[in-house]
Amino acid sequence: MALPAYASPLERVWYYSFRTICGLIFFFLIAPIVIIIPLSFNAVPFFTFTPEMLSLDPAGYSLKWYEDFFTNLNWQGAVRNSVIIAFFATILSTALGTVAALGLSRPDMPFKTTIMALLISPMIVPLIISAAGMYFFYTSIGLASTHLGVILAHTALGTPFVVITVTATLVGFDNSLVRAGLMCGATPQRVFFKVIMPLILPGVISGALFAFVTSFDEVVVVLLVGSFEQRTIPWQMFSGIREQISPTILAVATLLVSVSICLLISVEWLRRRGERLRGITAT
Amino acid sequence: MASVTAAPEVMVTADGTPLKVSLHRALRRNKIRAFLLVLPLLAFLGFTFLWPIGVMMFRSVENSLVSTVMYRTVPLLAQWDETTGDLPDEAVFEALVQDVTEGFKNRTIGKVGTRLNYEEPGMSSIFRTSPKKFKKITEGPYKEKVIEAHKGWGDVDKWRLIKREGRPFTSSYYLAAIDRKLDNLGSITSQPAERQIYVKLFIRTLWMSALITGLCLLLGFPISFLLATLPTKTSNLLMILVLLPFWTSLLVRTTSWIAILQQHGVINDILVAIGLVSDDARLGMIHNQIGTVVAMTHILLPFMVLPLYSVMKTIPPSYMRAARSLGANPALAFWRVYMPQTVPGIGAGGILVFIIAIGYYITPALVGGTKGTLISNFIDYHMRVSLNWGLAAALGIILLGLILFLYIIYDRVVGIDNMKLG
Numbered sequence: 001m002a003l004p005a006y007a008s009p010l011e012r013v014w015y016y017s018f019r020t021i022c023g024l025i026f027f028f029l030i031a032p033i034v035i036i037i038p039l040s041f042n043a044v045p046f047f048t049f050t051p052e053m054l055s056l057d058p059a060g061y062s063l064k065w066y067e068d069f070f071t072n073l074n075w076q077g078a079v080r081n082s083v084i085i086a087f088f089a090t091i092l093s094t095a096l097g098t099v100a101a102l103g104l105s106r107p108d109m110p111f112k113t114t115i116m117a118l119l120i121s122p123m124i125v126p127l128i129i130s131a132a133g134m135y136f137f138y139t140s141i142g143l144a145s146t147h148l149g150v151i152l153a154h155t156a157l158g159t160p161f162v163v164i165t166v167t168a169t170l171v172g173f174d175n176s177l178v179r180a181g182l183m184c185g186a187t188p189q190r191v192f193f194k195v196i197m198p199l200i201l202p203g204v205i206s207g208a209l210f211a212f213v214t215s216f217d218e219v220v221v222v223l224l225v226g227s228f229e230q231r232t233i234p235w236q237m238f239s240g241i242r243e244q245i246s247p248t249i250l251a252v253a254t255l256l257v258s259v260s261i262c263l264l265i266s267v268e269w270l271r272r273r274g275e276r277l278r279g280i281t282a283t
Numbered sequence: 284m285a286s287v288t289a290a291p292e293v294m295v296t297a298d299g300t301p302l303k304v305s306l307h308r309a310l311r312r313n314k315i316r317a318f319l320l321v322l323p324l325l326a327f328l329g330f331t332f333l334w335p336i337g338v339m340m341f342r343s344v345e346n347s348l349v350s351t352v353m354y355r356t357v358p359l360l361a362q363w364d365e366t367t368g369d370l371p372d373e374a375v376f377e378a379l380v381q382d383v384t385e386g387f388k389n390r391t392i393g394k395v396g397t398r399l400n401y402e403e404p405g406m407s408s409i410f411r412t413s414p415k416k417f418k419k420i421t422e423g424p425y426k427e428k429v430i431e432a433h434k435g436w437g438d439v440d441k442w443r444l445i446k447r448e449g450r451p452f453t454s455s456y457y458l459a460a461i462d463r464k465l466d467n468l469g470s471i472t473s474q475p476a477e478r479q480i481y482v483k484l485f486i487r488t489l490w491m492s493a494l495i496t497g498l499c500l501l502l503g504f505p506i507s508f509l510l511a512t513l514p515t516k517t518s519n520l521l522m523i524l525v526l527l528p529f530w531t532s533l534l535v536r537t538t539s540w541i542a543i544l545q546q547h548g549v550i551n552d553i554l555v556a557i558g559l560v561s562d563d564a565r566l567g568m569i570h571n572q573i574g575t576v577v578a579m580t581h582i583l584l585p586f587m588v589l590p591l592y593s594v595m596k597t598i599p600p601s602y603m604r605a606a607r608s609l610g611a612n613p614a615l616a617f618w619r620v621y622m623p624q625t626v627p628g629i630g631a632g633g634i635l636v637f638i639i640a641i642g643y644y645i646t647p648a649l650v651g652g653t654k655g656t657l658i659s660n661f662i663d664y665h666m667r668v669s670l671n672w673g674l675a676a677a678l679g680i681i682l683l684g685l686i687l688f689l690y691i692i693y694d695r696v697v698g699i700d701n702m703k704l705g
Contacts (some may be wrong), residue, residue, distance in 0.1 A: 011613065022509045024526045027500050031701060032539040032581060033531055035549060039542055047542040048552060096324040103320025108313040115321055117694075122332050124690050126642020128659035129679045132666055133335035136342055136676070156332040216534045224666060237534040241541065241649050248541070252644050253535040260530040264523070267530075 033257055040065055040250035047245060048102035065251035075248070078236040085232060086215040094208040096155070098200070099164025104163070105170035106110065116163075123160035127220040130157065135224040145227040153221045158211030165210065169203030169274060202274035206267050213263060336683075343676035348398050348455035349445065352391045357449035365443045366468070371678045376425035379436075380417050387414035401671060402464065403444055409435040447486050456677035481678065482659070488658045491576060492640035496587075498580045500629065502588035502693040507628075510588075510593035522592075529585035537646050540578040543566040544650070571651030578646050578695060583639055585634040590697075594628030631697040638689050642682060658682055 003015050043062040044050055045062050052060025069075050099118060101111060122130060135144060143149035177199075181191040197204075219234035226235070233252060240249050294302040300550040326501060350357045355378035363371045396410025448455070458464050460470060462479040464470045473479065504526070510518045528536065530703035531579035543549045544567045551698030554560040570572060596620065606616035646660040651660065660676060 015360070018371060018509075022506050025506050026521065028502065028581065029528050030524050030573055031432065032536060032543060034527060036539045036542060037594045046547065048547050049549065096327055100324035101320045103317045103322075106313070106317040108310060109317040109321070110314050115325065116430075118322075118333070119328065124330065124638065124686065126644070126659060126685060126686060128642060128644045129336070129339070129661050129683050130332065132662060132675055132679050133337075133339035134331070134668065136672070137335035137338045140338075152331045152575060159328065163324075188677075214528065217534070219534065222662075224663075234532065234534045237538065238645070238649070239494070241534075243537060245541075249538055252419065253538050256532045256535050258380065260527065260532065262528050268526070274423075 036150060036253050037257070040247060040254040042247050042250070043245055047247065047250065065247045068246070068248045069251050069255075072248070074231075075236060075252070076104035077230050078233045081147070081230055082216055082232040082234075085150050085154060085230070086212050088151045090156055090208050090212045090214040092151070092155040093158035093211040094162050097159040097207060097211070098166050098204050100159075101166035101170060101203075102196070103161050103168055105173065111144075120160045121164050122157050127157075127218070131221045131224040134183050134221065138225055144225055145229065147230055149246075150226045152221055153225050154215035154218060155211075157221070158214045158219060161210035161214060162204070162207035166200055166203040169200045173199065175203050202270040206270045209263055209267055213260075339676045340680055342672060343456050343680050344449060344452045344454065345673070346455075347451055349395055349448045350451060352386045352389075352395050353379070353449065355447070356382050356445070360446040360449060363442070363446065365439070365446055366647075368439055370426070370437065370439060371442055373424065373426050375425070375442075376429045377423070380420050380425055380429060383410070383414050385415050387417075399444060399448060401459065401674070402443075402448065404463075405442070406441070409433050409441070443467045443469075446522065453673075455683070456673040459674055460681055462675040481658075484658055484661060485681075488641060491572065491655075491657065492637050495579050495583060495640045496633050496637045498576070499587040500633060502580070502674035503584055503591055504625075504629075504633065507588050507591035507595055510579045510592050511598070514599065525585050525588050528581070529589075533582060533645055536582055537578055537649050540574070540581065540646075540650060541569060544574055544577065548644050559617055569650050572651075572655040574650035574652070575647045575657075577641060578650050579640060583636045584638060584645060586636050589630040590631040590635065591625065594625055594631070620660070627697070631693070634689055634693040634696060638686055638693065641689075642686060 003012065007015065015093070034093050039047060039049065041061045041063065042048075042050065042053065042065070043060050050060050054060075102115060104112065104119075111113070130153075134149075134159065135164045138144040138149045138153070143152065173196075178191055182188070186194065216232075217234060219238050222232050222235045223238070224228060226232075231239075233256070237249050237252060240246065291357045296302055296305045317599075321546060336358070350610060356375060357434050359375045359378050360371060364374065370599060371514070383392055386395065392410055393407075396407040399406035399410070415430070420428045420432070432676060436439055444467070447453075447465065459474070460481050462474045462482045463471050508523075510521055510525075511523065541548070545551070546567065546569075548569075550568065551560065552563045555562050555565065587610050602620050602624075603616050606620040611619065641657075642659055645662060647655055648660050648663070651657070659682070662675050662678050662682070663677070665671045
C-alpha cells in the first residue's frame with residue numbers, strides 16, 4: 001500500500017507515523033535477539049557493554065566464553081544429552097504422529113473430534129501440569145531420572161505438532177492417487193513409500209522440526225522428571241541463570257540463535273515447496 | 284407399496300451376501316483400519332501423558348497416609364462421636380501409643396505430622412516430640428499419661444482433625460487451593476488472613492495474562508496489518524523478524540531480557556549515559572511484574588501476529604476502497620469495515636496467547652522475582668521445595684480446568700482443526 005499521490009497532508013503524517021510505530025515494534029521483536037550476540041564476546045564476566053566494547057577496542061572483546069562452553073564438561077554433557085534426547089524424541093513422535101495423522105485424515109475415522117482433541121492435548125495443557133503428572137507417575141514406575149523417561153515425555157509433547165502439520169498437508173491430498181497406485185499393482189507398502197510419502201514429506205519434516213525444537217527447548221519436564229544426569233542445554237541455562245550468571249550462557253544463546261536461523265530457513269523452504277507442490281502459489 | 288419392498292429380489296454381491304450387509308462390512312472394516320492407524324499414538328499418549336494427568340487428579344484427593352500409618356487408631360476413632368466435646372476413650376489412646384511407636388520405628392510418623400500440619404500448624408511438633416515420651420508408657424491408664432506427655436493430646440480439636448484426615452479421600456487440598464479449610468466440626472471456613480495467598484495468586488495470574496494478551500494485541504495488530512497489506516516480497520522479508528523470535532529458544536529470549544532490563548543492563552546504562560536517571564537511582568525493571576510482563580509480551584507476540592496475519596491476509600483491500608468511495612473517512616472505514624472482519628483473528632490470537640500465558644513457568648521464574656510469579660511457579664514450589672504434592676496437584680487441576688474451559692471457547696471460536704503452525 002504505497003502512498004497515493006493524492007493523499008492529504010494528514011494522511012501523509014499518519015502514513016509515516018504508522019510506519020514508524022511498526023518499525024519500533026519490529027525493533028522490540030528483534031532487538032533482544034540481536035543484542036546478546038555482541039554481549040557474548042564480552043571480555044568481563046558481566047551481561048553489560050563495557051566502555052572498551054563501545055569504543056570498539058579489541059581488548060574489550062574475547063572468545064573466552066565460547067572456549068568455556070566448548071571445554072566445560074557440564075556444558076558438553078548438556079549438549080550430548082540434548083542431542084540424544086531430542087533425536088530419539090523426534091524419531092518417535094514423527095513416526096507415531098505421521099501414522100496417526102494418516103488415520104485421522106481418512107474420511108471414515110470414527111470419533112474424529114474427540115480423538116483429535118486427545119491427541120492435541122499435550123500442546124494445550126501447561127507444561128508445569130504435564131510435568132507434575134509425569135513426575136508422580138514416572139516416579140512410581142521407576143522412569144524418573146532416566147533418559148528413557150525424559151525421551152518418552154518429550155515424545156508425548158512433540159506429537160501434537162507432527163499430527164497438526166501432517167494433517168494439514170493431507171487436506172489437499174488426492175486419494176485417487178492411492179487407488180491408481182493400487183490398481184497398477186503396487187503393494188500398499190509400496191504405495192505408501194512411493195506415492196503418499198513423497199507428497200506428505202514436507203509436512204512430516206516440518207512436524208519433525210517442531211518436535212525437535214519442542215524437545216530441544218523444553219526445560220520444565222527435564223527439571224521435574226530428569227535430574228543432573230539428564231541435564232540438557234536449557235536445563236543448564238536455567239540453573240546457570242538462577243545460580244551464577246556467566247556470559248557462557250550468552251555464548252550458548254548466540255549459538256542457539258544460529259541454530260534457530262537454520263531451522264527457520266528450512267521450515268520456510270519446506271512450506272513454500274509444499275505450497276508449490278499443491279499448486280498454491282505464494283505470489 | 285408394501286408388496287414392492289417385500290419382493291424376494293434382494294440385491295446380492297458375487298458371493299451371495301446381500302449388498303447392504305457387504306457394504307456395511309466394508310465400511311466397518313475401513314473404520315477399524317483408520318482407527319488402527321491412530322491407535323499406537325493414542326495408546327502411547329495414554330501411557331505417557333493422559334494416565335499421568337489422571338494420577339495427578341487422584342493425588343489431589345488421595346489421603347491414605349494417616350489411615351495407613353495409624354491403622355489402629357483411625358478405625359477406633361470412627362466410632363467416636365466428635366460432636367459431644369468429650370475426648371476419645373481409653374482404647375483410642377492405647378492404639379495411639381502403639382501406632383506412634385510403630386510409626387517412629389518405620390520412620391513414617393513424621394510424614395503424618397507433616398501432613399496434619401498442612402491443616403493445622405503445630406501438629407508436626409506434637410508428632411515429633413511424642414514418640415520419645417511414649418516409649419515410657421508401657422501400661423495403662425494411657426489417657427492421662429499421653430496427655431501428660433504432650434498436652435496437645437488433651438485437645439478435642441486435634442482428635443477431630445485426625446478423625447477427619449483418617450478418611451481415604453479429602454477435599455482439603457482443593458479447599459487450601461482456594462484459601463479455605465475445614466474447621467473442627469467439618470464446615471468450610473476461610474484460612475487465617477496470613478495464609479490467604481492462592482486466590483490472590485489466581486487473580487494475579489489472570490490479570491497479568493490479560494494484560495500480556497492486551498499488550499500483544501496492541502503491538503501485534505499494527506504489524507499484522509502492515510504485513511498483510513505490503514507486497515508479498517517485502518512482507519515475507521519482514522515476516523522473518525516475527526518468525527525468528529518464534530523459533531528462538533525461550534531461554535535465550537529470557538536471558539537477553541535479563542541482560543536488557545537488569546540494574547546494570549542495557550536500558551539502565553543508556554538512561555544513565557544520557558542523564559535521564561542518576562547512577563544510584565537505576566530503575567528496577569526486573570524481578571518484579573514489569574520484568575514478567577515485558578519479557579512474556581515479547582515471547583508471546585508471534586503467537587498473536589501469526590493468526591492475525593492469516594486472517595487479515597484474506598480480507599480483500601477493495602472493501603476499504605469501496606467504503607472510502609462511498610464517503611467514509613479513513614478512520615470510519617477502518618473501524619466499521621476492516622475491524623469487524625479481523626475479529627476471528629483477534630479471538631484466535633487472544634485466546635491462544637491467554638492460554639499460553641496463564642500456564643507459563645520459565646520466564647516468571649527467572650525474571651519475576653516474588654511479585655511477578657504466577658500460579659505455575661507455586662505448583663513447582665510445592666512439587667520440588669515444600670513437597671506438599673497434594674496441594675500442588677490440586678492447584679494444577681484447578682489451573683487445568685481453567686485452561687480446558689478456555690480451550691473449549693477457542694474450539695468454538697476457531698476450531699482446533701484450523702490450528703496452523705509456522
